[in-house]
Each structure stands twice: as C-alpha cells, then as structure tokens.
Amino acid sequence: xxxxxxxxxxxxxxxxxxxxxxxxxxxxxxxxxxxxxxxxxxxxxxxxxxxxxxxxxxxxxxxxxxxxxxxxxxxxxxxxxxxxxxxxxxxxxxxxxxxxxxxxxxxxxxxxxxxxxxxxxxxxxxxxxxxxxxxxxxxxxxxxxxxxxxxxxxxxxxxxxxxxxxxxxxxxxxxxxxxxxxxxxxxxxxxxxxxxxxxxxxxxxxxxxxxxxxxxxxxxxxxxxxxxxxxxxxxxxxxxxxxxxxxxxxxxxxxxxxxxxxxxxxxxxxxxxxxxxxxxxxxxxxxxxxxxxxxxxxxxxxxxxxxxxxxxxxxxxxxxxxxxxxxxxxxxxxxxxxxxxxxxxxxxxxxxxxxxxxxxxxxxxxxxxxxxxxxxxxxxxxxxxxxxxxxxxxxxxxxxxxxxxxxxxxxxxxx
Amino acid sequence: xxxxxxxxxxxxxxxxxxxxxxxxxxxxxxxxxxxxxxxxxxxxxxxxxxxxxxxxxxxxxxxxxxxxxxxxxxxxxxxxxxxxxxxxxxxxxxxxxxxxxxxxxxxxxxxxxxxxxxxxxxxxxxxxxxxxxxxxxxxxxxxxxxxxxxxxxxxxxxxxxxxxxxxxxxxxxxxxxxxxxxxxxxxxxxxxxxxxxxxxxxxxxxxxxxxxxxxxxxxxxxxxxxxxxxxxxxxxxxxxxxxxxxxxxxxxxxxxxxxxxxxxxxxxxxxxxxxxxxxxxxxxxxxxxxxxxxxxxxxxxxxxxxxxxxxxxxxxxxxxxxxxxxxxxxxxxxxxxxxxxxxxxxxxxxxxxxxxxxxxxxxxxxxxxxxxxxxxxxxxxxxxxxxxxxxxxxxxxxxxxxxxxxxxxxxxxxxxxxxxxxxxxxxxxxx
Numbered sequence: 001x002x003x004x005x006x007x008x009x010x011x012x013x014x015x016x017x018x019x020x021x022x023x024x025x026x027x028x029x030x031x032x033x034x035x036x037x038x039x040x041x042x043x044x045x046x047x048x049x050x051x052x053x054x055x056x057x058x059x060x061x062x063x064x065x066x067x068x069x070x071x072x073x074x075x076x077x078x079x080x081x082x083x084x085x086x087x088x089x090x091x092x093x094x095x096x097x098x099x100x101x102x103x104x105x106x107x108x109x110x111x112x113x114x115x116x117x118x119x120x121x122x123x124x125x126x127x128x129x130x131x132x133x134x135x136x137x138x139x140x141x142x143x144x145x146x147x148x149x150x151x152x153x154x155x156x157x158x159x160x161x162x163x164x165x166x167x168x169x170x171x172x173x174x175x176x177x178x179x180x181x182x183x184x185x186x187x188x189x190x191x192x193x194x195x196x197x198x199x200x201x202x203x204x205x206x207x208x209x210x211x212x213x214x215x216x217x218x219x220x221x222x223x224x225x226x227x228x229x230x231x232x233x234x235x236x237x238x239x240x241x242x243x244x245x246x247x248x249x250x251x252x253x254x255x256x257x258x259x260x261x262x263x264x265x266x267x268x269x270x271x272x273x274x275x276x277x278x279x280x281x282x283x284x285x286x287x288x289x290x291x292x293x294x295x296x297x298x299x300x301x302x303x304x305x306x307x308x309x310x311x312x313x314x315x316x317x318x319x320x321x322x323x324x325x326x327x328x329x330x331x332x333x334x335x336x337x338x339x340x341x342x343x344x345x346x347x348x349x350x351x352x353x354x355x356x357x358x359x360x361x362x363x364x365x366x367x368x369x370x371x372x373x374x375x376x377x378x379x380x381x382x383x384x385x386x387x388x389x390x391x392x393x394x395x396x397x398x399x400x401x402x403x404x405x406x407x408x409x410x411x412x413x414x415x
Numbered sequence: 416x417x418x419x420x421x422x423x424x425x426x427x428x429x430x431x432x433x434x435x436x437x438x439x440x441x442x443x444x445x446x447x448x449x450x451x452x453x454x455x456x457x458x459x460x461x462x463x464x465x466x467x468x469x470x471x472x473x474x475x476x477x478x479x480x481x482x483x484x485x486x487x488x489x490x491x492x493x494x495x496x497x498x499x500x501x502x503x504x505x506x507x508x509x510x511x512x513x514x515x516x517x518x519x520x521x522x523x524x525x526x527x528x529x530x531x532x533x534x535x536x537x538x539x540x541x542x543x544x545x546x547x548x549x550x551x552x553x554x555x556x557x558x559x560x561x562x563x564x565x566x567x568x569x570x571x572x573x574x575x576x577x578x579x580x581x582x583x584x585x586x587x588x589x590x591x592x593x594x595x596x597x598x599x600x601x602x603x604x605x606x607x608x609x610x611x612x613x614x615x616x617x618x619x620x621x622x623x624x625x626x627x628x629x630x631x632x633x634x635x636x637x638x639x640x641x642x643x644x645x646x647x648x649x650x651x652x653x654x655x656x657x658x659x660x661x662x663x664x665x666x667x668x669x670x671x672x673x674x675x676x677x678x679x680x681x682x683x684x685x686x687x688x689x690x691x692x693x694x695x696x697x698x699x700x701x702x703x704x705x706x707x708x709x710x711x712x713x714x715x716x717x718x719x720x721x722x723x724x725x726x727x728x729x730x731x732x733x734x735x736x737x738x739x740x741x742x743x744x745x746x747x748x749x750x751x752x753x754x755x756x757x758x759x760x761x762x763x764x765x766x767x768x769x770x771x772x773x774x775x776x777x778x779x780x781x782x783x784x785x786x787x788x789x790x791x792x793x794x795x796x797x798x799x800x801x802x803x804x805x806x807x808x809x810x811x812x813x814x815x816x817x818x819x820x821x822x823x824x825x826x827x828x829x830x831x832x833x834x835x836x837x838x839x840x841x842x843x844x845x846x
Contacts, residue, residue, distance in 0.1 A: 023436035024770050025766050025769075025770065026766055026767050026770060064699070065695070068689055068690045068694075069690060069752070069756060071689070071690070072689070072690045072756035072757075072759060072760050073755065073756055073759055074759065075759035075760060075762060075763035076763070077760070077763055077764060077767060078689070092763075092767055093763055094762070094763055094766050097763075120701070121699060121700045121701045122701065123701065124700065124701020124702070125698065125699075125701040126701075127701070128658075128701055128703065128704035128725065128726070129704060131657040131658050131704065131726060132549070132657070132658055132704045132705070132724060134657035134658075135548070135549045135656050135657050135658055136548065136549070137547055137548070232655075233654075233655040234547040235543040235546060235547055236540070236543050236544055236547050266481070266484070266485040267469075267481040267484060267485065267491075268478070268481040268482040268484070268485040272481070273478060273481070276537060277477055277478070277481070277533075278533075279533070279536075280533040280534060280535070280536030280537045280540075281536070281540075282537070282540050283537055283540040283541040283544050284544070303540075303544055304540060305539070305540060305543055330482070333486065334482065334485035334486050334488075337485065337486055337487060337488035338485055338488045338489075339488075340488055340507075341439075341487075341488030341489070341490070341505075341506065341507050342488070342490075344438055344439065344507055345438065345439045345490070345505065345507075345773075347438055348437065348438050348439060348770060348771050348772065349770065349771055350767075350770070351767075
C-alpha cells in the first residue's frame with residue numbers, strides 16, 4: 001500500500017504532520033496543544049479543561065456565537081478535548097473547506113477572547129460535566145484506578161475535580177492560556193485529501209509569527225495505595241486491575257500489547273472465554289494498554305452483579321497469573337490478524353489517521369510508516385512475547401472495586 | 416461506486432454497494448426481526464437470540480466461532496433493535512468469503528439448553544448494567560408510555576423477569592418463524608467481490624428452507640402519534656444519582672415518509688451538540704449537562720426524541736423552557752441562517768460517514784431491509800441540498816413538536832414534587 005507521510009517544522013516549533021489519502025473526500029485536522037491536565041497545578045484540577053472550554057467562547061473578531069456559526073457554515077465537524085498531556089482542537093470536513101477552517105483555528109489558538117462575562121457559564125459547563133461522570137460507575141472506577149497507578153499529577157482526572165473547579169478564577173484561566181497555549185510543543189496533524197504544499201503555506205501565514213513560550217517541567221508526586229473500594233449504590237460491582245508495562249516508545253511495547261490482547265483483547269481472549277463465555281459472569285470484560293510517554297499501564301475491567309463480583313475478580317486474577325508461559329502460536333496469530341486489520345482500516349478514516357500520526361510523533365518523535373508497523377507485528381513471536389513476560393510478569397497489581405460491598409483482595413495486594 | 420442486487424430462489428436477498436477505492440469490506444446479515452415482533456412470554460428473545468447465535472452450531476463450538484472471527488482480524492459484532500437484528504463483520508477484502516461464510520453458518524445455531532442457561536446470566540448482567548447507568552431506564556419507560564399498545568412500546572432487552580421466563584423452546588420457535596431466508600438480507604459495502612458474495616450466499620444459505628413468512632403486525636399507531644395535545648409524564652426516583660435525566664417523545668415521520676430527511680434536519684437545528692437552539696439555550700450557559708434532539712424512524716411510526724440532563728433543582732425550569740422553544744419553533748419556524756448551518760453540517764456528516772465501509776453497511780443494509788430502497792451518498796446529499804423552509808412548515812403541521820408527548824424523568828428529584836402522577840393527562844382525548 002502506497003503511503004505518503006509528510007512533516008515540517010515552523011521556526012517557532014510547531015510541528016506539521018500530514019498524510020495524503022487521495023481516495024477520500026474529507027480531510028481532518030487536529031491541533032494538539034501542550035496544555036493538558038498535568039499542568040493544572042495543585043488545588044486547580046480542571047483548569048486545563050475550563051481553559052479549553054473558554055477558548056471557544058469567541059476569538060479574534062468573532063464573538064462566541066459567530067465562532068460556532070462559522071464552524072458550522074464551513075461544515076466542520078468539530079470537537080475539543082483535554083487529555084492528561086494535551087488540549088486538542090479537532091475538525092473534520094469536506095476537503096475543499098480546509099482553507100476556510102484554518103483561519104478559524106488560528107483565531108481560537110492565538111486570539112481567544114476568554115470573555116470574563118462568560119466565565120461563570122464556562123465553569124458551569126465543566127461542573128455539570130463532572131456531575132454527569134459521577135453517574136457513570138465504570139468511568140468512576142477507572143478514575144479511581146488511575147489515581148492509584150500513576151503518580152500525581154498524571155493520576156488526576158483531566159476533566160477536573162468539582163471542589164477545585166468551583167474555586168477557579170478568570171485570571172487563572174487567562175494565565176493558563178498564556179503559559180500553555182503556545183507554538184512550541186504543538187503538533188498539528190492533517191490527514192485525508194490534503195494538498196500538503198498549500199497546507200504548509202497557509203499554516204506558515206497563520207502561525208509563523210507566533211512567539212514561542214517556555215516548556216514547564218512537571219514535578220511528579222506520590223501515587224495512591226494498592227487497592228481501594230468505592231462504596232456506590234448500584235446493582236453491579238465494577239472491578240479494575242492495573243500493573244505497570246513499558247511505554248509505547250519502548251521496543252518492548254509490541255510484546256506487552258500482544259500479551260494484553262491475548263488476555264483480554266478480542267472475543268477469543270482468555271477473559272472473554274473464561275469470565276463471560278464459560279461462566280456467564282458479566283457482560284463486559286476486557287484488558288487494554290494505556291500509555292503515557294514515560295510510563296504505561298495494563299488496565300483490566302469488568303462489571304458484574306454484586307453477588308458474583310468476588311468470583312469474577314478471582315477468575316480474572318487467575319488468568320493474569322497464568323498468562324506468562326502459556327501463550328500459544330494460535331493466540332498470537334489472532335492478535336496479529338486483528339492488529340493488522342485495524343491498522344489497514346484506519347487508512348479509511350481521515351480522523352483516525354490525523355489522530356494516529358500526531359500520537360506517534362508525540363511518543364516517538366517521528367511517524368512510523370504502515371509498512372514499518374506491519375513489519376514489527378510480523379516480527380513478534382511466541383518466543384519474544386514469552387521471554388518478555390517471563391522478565392516482566394504482572395506484579396504489583398493495583399485493584400479498585402466500586403459497588404455496594406468491598407471485595408476480598410489477596411493479602412499481598414491489599415495495602 | 417455501484418449497486419448490485421440478486422435474490423436467491425429461497426428468498427434471501429443479496430445486495431452490495433461496491434467501492435473501487437475502499438481498503439476493507441463489511442458484510443452483514445440483516446434479519447427483519449426485533450422486539451416489536453415479540454409477545455409477552457418471549458419479551459427480550461430477539462436480543463437473547465442474537466447472543467445465542469454466537470454460542471455455536473451443530474458443528475461449530477462457541478470457542479471456535481470466536482477464534483475464527485479473531486483469526487480473520489474481523490471487527491465482528493451484532494445488535495438488536497425494535498425492528499432489526501444485524502450480524503456484521505468488517506475485514507480486509509481477502510477475508511470477505513470466510514467472514515460471510517462464518518456469519519451465514521452461525522445463523523443456524525444449535526440453541527443448546529446448557530448454553531442457553533449460561534448466556535441468560537450474561538443477558539441479566541447486561542440489563543443490570545444499563546439500569547445502573549443514565550438515563551436509569553427513563554428511555555424504556557418513555558417508549559412504553561408513548562407507544563402504549565403499539566409493538567414499538569417494547570424495550571429491546573426485556574426485563575429481568577421477562578428474560579428469566581423465556582424458554583429454549585420459545586426461542587427455537589421464534590428462530591424458525593423469524594429467521595426464514597425471505598426475512599433476511601445479506602448486504603456488503605466497501606471493496607466487495609459481488610460474484611463471490613453471491614456464490615458464498617448460495618453455498619451457505621441456499622439450502623435454508625423457505626418458510627411462509629410470518630407477516631409483521633402493523634396495528635394503528637398509538638393515539639399520541641395521531642396529533643392532539645395529550646401530555647404524559649412519569650418519574651423514576653434514583654436518590655443516589657447526581658443529575659436528573661429526561662427523555663421526551665413526540666411524533667415524527669416514519670421511515671417511509673419523504674419528510675424523514677427534513678425531520679433529521681430539524682432535529683439538528685433544535686438539538687445538535689453545537690450551535691443548535693438547545694445548545695445556545697442550555698449548554699452554552701452551563702444550565703444543562705446535555706440537551707439534544709434526534710429523529711428516530713420505525714417502519715410505521717417515528718419520534719422526535721429530546722434528551723436532557725441537569726442538576727435536579729434546575730430541571731423543571733429547563734423543561735418549561737424546552738416546551739417554550741418547541742412551541743415557538745412549531746409556530747414560527749427557524750431562521751435561514753439556522754437552516755444553512757444545519758445543511759452544511761448534515762452534508763459534511765453524510766460525506767464523512769460515507770467514507771467508512773462499516774458505517775455505510777448499516778445505512779445501505781437497513782434501507783434495503785426496510786424498504787427495498789438504495790440511496791447512494793450522492794442521492795442523500797442531493798436531498799439535503801433541496802431541503803427548504805416549506806419542508807419545515809409541513810413538518811410542523813403534520814407532527815407539531817408542541818403536540819402530544821410523553822416526558823419521563825429519572826434522578827434524585829422526589830416523586831410528586833410539582834409533578835403529575837404517571838397516568839395523569841392534561842388535555843387527554845377520549846380513547
């Protein structure tokens with residue numbers, strides 16, 4: 001498959017990435033700004049989220065309403081999101097509309113109005129969202145787990161904490177935008193029916209005279225304990241288990257991902273077979289790989305009715321313990337087939353590719369070609385996965401449960 | 416892009432939208448059956464059967480089925496709705512035949528008693544899982560209240576009691592009646608080899624016995640769909656919930672009505688996640704966590720579904736304001752600026768979803784299964800281009816948003832706090 005990957009760096013540090021997918025009608029563009037939740041600061045958890053919310057309330061000559069209307073008129077399917085590390089401003093559209101879209105994003109990023117008279121509204125939006133996540137038991141379970149697994153501020157919720165968001169001020173938002181919404185460290189990825197020279201030229205005109213700021217170090221604090229139970233009045237109990245694995249940029253991440261996929265990736269995975277198919281213990285059970293640049297975690301999840309939660313946890317722990325030394329050729333073959341098919345199908349989506357190339361640049365400092373990725377997959381062997389697992393068996397597990405009653409956690413894990 | 420269609424002698428139809436540039440192939444079997452085809456003793460059987468289909472045939476075990484889908488690197492799954500049960504897989508083109516074969520084979524499941532009992536536990540877990548989540552059953556209660564007496568009133572999952580009561584014999588009988596070849600469409604989109612698809616269909620499904628197809632029941636739509644000003648309101652109390660959730664149904668065009676496009680356009684102007692009336696009224700100010708409007712179509716009826724969530728103290732005010740907006744839009748229409756913005760957004764979404772074979776599969780397959788109709792992306796765009804204020808005027812006349820409706824709240828709000836009792840109606844017409 002022919003693949004055209006492109007990149008350029010502006011003098012102020014903005015990295016431009018492109019992938020031409022000429023068979024598509026659409027183009028997607030994602031602006032990743034280094035203004036994620038880790039920069040919130042103590043007692044201000046949610047500042048990045050609130051800032052991102054405020055950034056769309058008018059920019060340049062456009063007031064709040066005009067901005068949203070202009071995005072709609074250009075047919076831009078837009079969204080904004082804040083992760084642990086980045087604030088992302090995303091848009092997908094019919095390709096010929098891209099030149100109309102870029103100046104709007106330049107206004108949002110470089111000339112946000114951050115109107116003080118709308119501060120309370122913005123704050124309310126974030127607070128309502130936080131109350132909403134309180135009603136989502138699986139989400140709450142994973143948030144509690146993240147806090148145990150990652151050191152602060154990495155383990156704090158990027159969407160914020162109600163008690164902190166209530167105390168934020170317009171001045172804090174303005175200061176955060178000034179310090180963290182900056183060209184250096186920013187990645188702009190575009191994929192789809194893209195005219196790369198025109199894109200680079202327009203980006204230069206819109207962004208080249210933006211002065212870089214200074215990157216700020218993040219100081220890691222302690223992580224939480226080993227296990228936790230959150231009392232919640234629900235029919236089901238939610239279980240999440242995690243342990244540390246190598247980050248994406250490590251060469252061993254392919255082995256780690258493959259092992260987790262055998263454990264809980266597809267419908268033939270160990271979890272699905274043993275927990276759901278054989279015992280009918282739950283509807284959803286899975287294992288996945290979650291990475292930051294410098295550390296990563298395996299995260300397993302299941303939701304099950306409270307009277308069967310203990311059995312579910314026990315079966316999951318057995319499967320985790322049994323994983324080293326037991327992976328077969330057939331299992332690895334299926335993992336490879338699923339991964340390969342996922343990689344190829346991504347090429348059909350401008351949005352998926354814009355996200356994918358930006359993620360790779362952030363983690364690796366370059367974009368891996370599809371051919372390279374497929375080759376790395378091919379190189380995986382039962383031998384290499386087993387060797388890695390023997391050297392890095394799942395240990396130091398963290399466990400969170402959420403539901404009516406706490407579960408019995410093996411003694412060596414409870415702390 | 417080209418469209419192909421053939422019918423096997425036993426009645427099974429095979430269709431495909433073939434794209435020259437796609438990198439993947441999606442195939443799906445669309446069975447014309449869902450919760451509306453159930454009766455009380457088998458309430459929930461369509462969805463339960465969808466699970467059982469993956470538990471094996473006389474010659475394939477459940478483990479083997481799961482392994483084979485994963486061997487193909489398939490993104491495979493299934494879903495059940497009020498009117499459809501769909502089994503599908505997205506694969507690389509070289510696996511089209513194997514994926515089609517596998518889904519075709521599992522549609523003749525063994526339905527073993529032991530698997531039935533184990534899988535029943537999974538279904539009961541699924542029901543409890545949804546019950547723990549927003550909107551805490553408000554959607555099911557609203558559907559039941561609005562469509563009372565009509566087949567669309569039934570929730571897809573069923574209840575804990577109804578699912579416990581289903582027997583394996585009841586399921587086998589339902590399968591025999593509803594999974595007849597004349598009641599199934601095999602659809603494919605993306606990089607499709609149509610000749611091979613047809614060949615596979617003949618080989619795997621050609622010997623399925625045609626069964627005199629059981630006609631679907633189309634009773635008169637409920638009175639709430641027939642105009643008037645009937646107001647139904649119900650409430651579910653969940654003390655521990657952080658927010659109050661609302662679902663509101665009013666009548667809209669059915670899936671065969673040309674006005675269904677205008678209905679989706681109107682819903683976008685009212686309740687899209689950005690730039691809509693609801694957005695500026697409730698979301699921009701942070702008054703509500705969520706406020707949306709969607710048009711949902713069935714074969715013989717349709718609804719405009721409004722969803723809201725906010726803190727419980729504000730919900731009554733938000734509901735009042737919602738009714739004012741709906742009355743205003745019904746009486747005065749929308750501005751040309753609103754129409755143009757929504758047109759641009761709708762067109763852009765049609766193009767974007769048209770690019771993925773998997774998304775196209777559902778549009779193409781359901782349209783054919785319901786109406787024997789094929790609409791290309793270009794056809795859809797042409798309709799959107801032509802939508803006008805006159806269409807909105809006609810919608811307002813035929814399905815006034817401010818007319819009969821059912822509203823259900825779920826959350827910490829105490830029952831009876833300024834709330835009419837469940838069956839109370841403001842201006843109810845005689846039945």
